[in-house]
Amino acid sequence: MLVFYGLSQAGRAIAAAAVALKGEDWNLTSHGIHASGYHLDFADIEIRTDPAGSAGSFVRLSELLRSPVWGNDTVVRLEEVWDTLPANLQYPLTGRKRFTPLYASADSIDGTEFHALLTLHVGDILDRVVDDGSRAALDEFLQSYPGTAGYEEFAPSPDGS
Template identity: 30%
Template sequence: MCRESDMATSSFPLPLSGGGVRITGTWANMGAPSTDSVWRKVRGLRHRPPGAASTTERRAVFGAALEQAEQLFSAAKGVGYASRPLLLFYALSQAGRAVAAASRRATNDAWQLESHGIKADLANIRNLASISVQDKGRGSFTQLAPLVGSGSLAGGVPLGKIWASIPELSSVPLTSAGMPSFPALSYVHHQTASDVPDQEMRYIIYGWLVGLPARLLRKESEEKFATFLSNYPTLAGAQEAGTVLNRTVRRSDGLSFQLSRKWVAQGKESAEELQNRLTVAYLGDDVRYAFPAFDGGKLPLHPFLAWWAVLYTLSMIARYEPSEWVKVLDIDANPD
């Protein structure tokens, strides 16, 4: 999952670079890649590290951190859920060190990550959705945010909201009473058009935003849609698609629906640059999402950091409250 404008043209499970790094190659025609093929591609980066990881010290950290990340992710497959969050979080943490080592945005010693940089209030573990997660203002989480173009969690944000912003998890939300969620919205491109005002071509792209909560259909109105979409900073400037798309609102699976919208490029921005500004590639070059911001932030929370927050919280419960974690995992007693 890369931010293509300043990272990679390939989509990896991790944002492996930043700040001007471009990794050639694409998986767009491979379909859904296997885990082994993904790691094979990532492992190949270590022969010729991208970006700032080409320097001696950073290269050593980049290679070692990726090696540890791969081993920890692989080891997590072999243990039960009682212990798995511990291995998964530290695997992601090591991957974060590789991201920082490769990022050209990380100057001086900023690429050397320190501490987790995040905390979770574990006072009410049995209600997972309500656990408050917050960055510490310093440490790895906060250091990585600007490197991947992400917002942070300056104020306490319920785990349930962060969970719902991850594409694979939005369809299985944590149980919570009356907690509005802002899921990752997948973007399906419909067509590109252009106009030529004052001899300067501007591109217009039309497409569907898929995954809006069905609750918004109870009172369909442009004002309500606009208010909801204001939680997605990159989608600013979204307009009604007019007659290009037949229906503004299309019902979907009963739990969510899709909404047509159009966006106009800024200045000399190309159609591709416009699409990359609006969305992030996730698990494949052709699968794109818009992600929400939390706490009134101006930048969306990158899915890499959303996973960081979720896995950190679950790992802390498993590590420091093992008996409560086992109860949380009880399928017969816990709806989550």
């Protein structure tokens, strides 16, 4: 409960301080995100946002932060949102084919100088891709991540992960 109310107050503070909001537009009137379909499997619970331009916290803050809002007409399954949280990667809701966020570690990058041969450690590549170990499996997997275009090599870490 404390985390929920803390995040709620942080959102209200961001809205209150936003130069783009005039008058009472900073006042957030609801959560701005709703769930339905409780009769479905847990992973298939349906999540919707209020329409763009509404005063719900999720929508108003998304617009202030220039993050897209998918709107009330688009349904997102709980499993899709679940998989965006790093802590949940080890706890899938189903055995379905998943495309979780790729997490990159920039610890090995020297920020003082650009070099064309850059190595970046990426974690949480799906086990089925790592277990297959082929370039074809990696290529198929990375098609779901347009930002990975232009990569050159794939090598498991020395510990095999």
